Amino acid sequence: xxxxxxxGYLGAFGEIGRFGARVIGIxxxxxxxxxxxxxxxxxxxxxxxxxxxxxxLVFIFGLQCGLNxxxxxxxxGAPSYAGLFAAFCDLREALPYAFGYxxxxxxxxxxxxxxxxxxxxxxxxxxxxxxxxxVTFLCGSRLLGAWIALPFIYLVGIGIMYLASYIAVxxxxxxxxxxxxxxxxxxxxxxxxxxxxLVKGMTMATVIVLVGCYYGYTASGGPVGVGTATAKSMAFNxxxxxxxxxxxxxxxxxxxxxxxxxx
Amino acid sequence: xxxxxxxxxxxxxxxxxxxxxxxxxxxxxxxxxxxxxxFTIRLCWLPLLASTFALNLGAPGLQAAGVLHVFGSLDRLGxxxxxxxxxxxxxxxxxxxxAGVAGTAITADLGARKIREELDALQVLxxxxxxxxxxxxxxxxxLVTTLFxxxxxxxxxxxxxxxxLIYNQSLGGFFATLFSxxxxxDVWGSVxxxxxxxxxxxxxxxxxxxxxxxxxxxVGLAVNQAVVISLVGVSFFNYVFTAVLLATxxxxxxxx
Numbered sequence: 134x135x136x137x138x139x140x141g142y143l144g145a146f147g148e149i150g151r152f153g154a155r156v157i158g159i160x161x162x163x164x165x166x167x168x169x170x171x172x173x174x175x176x177x178x179x180x181x182x183x184x185x186x187x188x189x190l191v192f193i194f195g196l197q198c199g200l201n202x203x204x205x206x207x208x209x210g211a212p213s214y215a216g217l218f219a220a221f222c223d224l225r226e227a228l229p230y231a232f233g234y235x236x237x238x239x240x241x242x243x244x245x246x247x248x249x250x251x252x253x254x255x256x257x258x259x260x261x262x263x264x265x266x267x268v269t270f271l272c273g274s275r276l277l278g279a280w281i282a283l284p285f286i287y288l289v290g291i292g293i294m295y296l297a298s299y300i301a302v303x304x305x306x307x308x309x310x311x312x313x314x315x316x317x318x319x320x321x322x323x324x325x326x327x328x329x330x331l332v333k334g335m336t337m338a339t340v341i342v343l344v345g346c347y348y349g350y351t352a353s354g355g356p357v358g359v360g361t362a363t364a365k366s367m368a369f370n371x372x373x374x375x376x377x378x379x380x381x382x383x384x385x386x387x388x389x390x391x392x393x394x395x396x
Numbered sequence: 397x398x399x400x401x402x403x404x405x406x407x408x409x410x411x412x413x414x415x416x417x418x419x420x421x422x423x424x425x426x427x428x429x430x431x432x433x434x435f436t437i438r439l440c441w442l443p444l445l446a447s448t449f450a451l452n453l454g455a456p457g458l459q460a461a462g463v464l465h466v467f468g469s470l471d472r473l474g475x476x477x478x479x480x481x482x483x484x485x486x487x488x489x490x491x492x493x494x495a496g497v498a499g500t501a502i503t504a505d506l507g508a509r510k511i512r513e514e515l516d517a518l519q520v521l522x523x524x525x526x527x528x529x530x531x532x533x534x535x536x537x538x539l540v541t542t543l544f545x546x547x548x549x550x551x552x553x554x555x556x557x558x559x560x561l562i563y564n565q566s567l568g569g570f571f572a573t574l575f576s577x578x579x580x581x582d583v584w585g586s587v588x589x590x591x592x593x594x595x596x597x598x599x600x601x602x603x604x605x606x607x608x609x610x611x612x613x614x615v616g617l618a619v620n621q622a623v624v625i626s627l628v629g630v631s632f633f634n635y636v637f638t639a640v641l642l643a644t645x646x647x648x649x650x651x652x
Contacts, residue, residue, distance in 0.1 A: 142442075186624060193631045197484070200635065204642045205479050208651045217463070226455035231631075234492060238623040242500070246616025305639070356511045360504030360608075360615030364497075367623055371496040372443045375450040375489075382454035387562075390462025 145369055152350070153343035156272045160280070164266075165273035175278030183239045184286050187232065191290040194231040195297025198222035202298070203306035212308035216317030219298040224322055224330050225386065228294050229378055232287060233337035237370030240338075241345040244275060245366045248349025249359035257350070272346035279342045280335075287334045291327065320393060333381035340373050403603075410530070411599045417524070418531045425532040432536035436498045437543075444493045444544055445551050451489055452552040456480035457559030471569020473556060475577040475651060481552030482582050483641075488634055490548045491593035494541050495626040499601040502533055503622040506605025507615035515606060525606065534598040541594030545587055576652045585641045592637070593630050600626045 159165050165172060202218030248271060251257050260267045295318075303311050348366040352359050456476060464470050506529065509515050515525050553574070560570050604622035608614050642648055 186628070190628055190631060193628070193635055196635050197631070197638065200639055200642070201479060201484055204649055205476075208649050210651070221459050221463070222455075225459060230451070230455075234627055235624070237496070238627050239620065242616070242620040242623060246613055246620055249616055250611070250613035356611055356615050357504075357508035359613070360507050360619055363616045363619040364500035364504040367500045367619070368439075368443060368497040371493055372446055375447040379450035379454035382458050386462060387458055390459070390466070392463060392466050394466045 142369065142372065145365075148351075149344055149347045149369070152347045153340075156268065156276055156343055156346060157339075159269050159273040160277050164269050165277045168270050168274045169277075171270065171274040172277040172281065175275050176282035179240065179278060179282040180286065182243075183236075184289075186239055187235050187286055188290055188293050190235040191228060191231045191294050192297045194227045195223060195294035196301045198227050198294070199298035199301025200305065203302045203308060207306070207308055213313045214317055215302045215306075215309055216314050216319075217321050219302060219314075220318050220321040223294045223298055224291065224326055226378070226382070228287075228290060229330060229333040229337060229381070230374065231294075232290060232334045233341065233370075233374035233378065236283075236338055237341045237344075237367060237374060240279070241341040241366055241370050242363045244342065244345030245349040245352070245363045246359060248272075248346060249352035249362050252350065252352045253355060253359060268350070272343075272350065275346060276339070276342050279338055283338045284331060284335060287331055287338075288327075291330070323391075326391065329381075329385040333378065333385070336381065337374050337377050340377065341370050344369055344373065406607075407599055407603050410526075410603050411595070413526055414530050414534050414599065414602075417527045418535060425528055425535075428528065428532040429535055432532050433540055435501075436494070436536055436540045439501060440493055440497045440540070440544065441547075443497050444490065444548060447493050448486065448489050448548045448551040449555045449558075451485055452477075452481055453555035453558055456485065457555050458562070461559045461563050465563055470560065470563055470565040472573055473560060473565075474570040474572065474574030477553060477556040477570075477574060478577045478582060481556065482549050482578060482586050484634075484638065486548040486552050487545055487586050487589045487593060488631065490541055490544045490590055491597065491630040491634075492627065494537065494544065494594065495597045495601070495623055495630065498537065498540075499597045499626055500619050500623055502537075502598070503601045503605040503608075503619045504615060506602060507608035507618045510606055510608045511611070511615060530598075530602045530606075533602055534595065537598035538591050538594040541597070542587055542591045545590040549586065579647060581641075581645050581648060585637075589634065589637050592633060596629050596633060597626045600629060 199215070199219050202222060203212070203215045206212055206214045206218060248257075251271070257267045257271070260270060299311075299314065302309065303314050344366050348362040352362040354361070456479075457473075460476050461470060461473055464472055464476075506515075518525050518528070556570065556574075557567060560567055601622045604618045604625070608618035610617070
């Protein structure tokens with residue numbers, strides 16, 4: 134046991150950084166395209182296995198954004214400005230966080246469980262013996278699959294979150310008409326914000342997939358070891374998601390809030 | 397959909413049995429309870445503080461300060477932090493961290509015992525796994541999640557202060573609007589919400605751990621499902637609770 138708090142995280146951070154750079158290098162230099170079929174299969178698993186649950190959590194977060202926003206602007210005496218709160222909350226903050234939470238819970242831990250079981254059953258060693266490079270085949274194809282599928286899941290999630298906020302503000306609380314809400318809501322966002330938000334979400338997704346691959350690939354110690362590795366990856370991902378969210382906000386909107394008000 | 401309802405029903409039954417088992421004598425779980433509390437605090441405190449500070453600095457801190465800065469009313473950020481740090485983000489992030497860090501550890505631990513047939517051995521020895529394993533974890537998570545809420549709120553407010561300092565604003569206005577807008581209802585709502593979050597996480601994670609099966613992949617999959625169900629359950633309960641609290645307490649809807 135280390136005595137300084139956080140030292141374990143730092144050590145893991147270094148290891149994951151080295152492993153992650155290797156996997157990103159594999160995808161970047163095109164070596165992962167050798168197993169493009171496997172990448173497409175992983176993308177399909179993401180869409181059919183995780184899409185619905187991602188959108189479900191995104192929908193609930195959208196409801197929360199709309200609800201809290203509607204009551205907050207009612208307190209300010211400006212109920213028609215629920216759209217301002219919802220636009221900022223949905224697109225810039227809540228969606229990346231909801232996406233990061235459910236990805237680390239569903240996709241990250243899923244990868245650890247799958248790769249960890251393969252490691253324990255010595256299937257990864259078998260791959261190596263067969264002449265298939267295991268990091269390329271298992272981790273590179275998963276990262277490529279995530280990069281193929283997740284941007285679209287994220288963009289659909291934006292629509293689902295907007296729908297949820299609309300329901301909470303206009304139908305549930307009902308202080309503002311549909312048109313009044315939409316006017317302010319669409320006024321306070323532009324396509325650049327969508328790109329920034331997407332970059333934030335995909336950074337989280339990349340880190341989560343790499344962390345999952347690292348903990349699964351290096352699992353040891355029988356079935357118990359797989360469970361422990363899964364728990365560890367989740368703990369690391371939670372902290373990583375929040376740090377990426379904060380840094381993303383600081384970089385994209387920290388100096389310039391991108392508001393269509395004043396000069 | 398059938399298995400989904402079956403699992404939800406089993407979790408409700410487990411909740412009822414845990415509550416009954418916790419109240420009824422005898423109480424053999426004292427040592428285990430202390431151990432679990434210490435374990436959870438030691439595992440969660442650093443991720444919790446880092447996460448609450450980061451989330452509150454980014455989401456409500458800088459975004460809201462950006463809007464308020466345009467209107468020249470940065471002192472109003474304190475009032476906004478009652479909504480975010482106390483009522484919404486504090487409890488939610490506490491639950492996410494406890495589910496992701498402590499909940500997964502509980503599922504991995506119980507799942508490992510299930511796979512190694514230790515749970516069956518306990519039952520053969522006449523030891524009730526619910527009373528000796530689930531009840532202490534349930535009580536520990538409820539207690540620790542409630543305690544953590546206070547620290548989540550404190551660090552959330554600290555990041556509000558950081559956001560004010562980033563915009564070179566004096567802190568007098570922040571504290572003035574913070575204290576004039578916060579009410580006792582907000583705080584007890586936050587604490588009560590966190591207690592229920594802890595209960596949801598504990599039941600889901602214990603259930604998934606105790607029903608793990610299928611060798612090496614089984615424990616990992618149990619952890620995977622436990623944390624997904626915890627997150628969705630917690631955020632859905634957050635939505636329902638906030639809606640009820642805000643609708644039934646009009647005093648929360650005025651600005652002071």
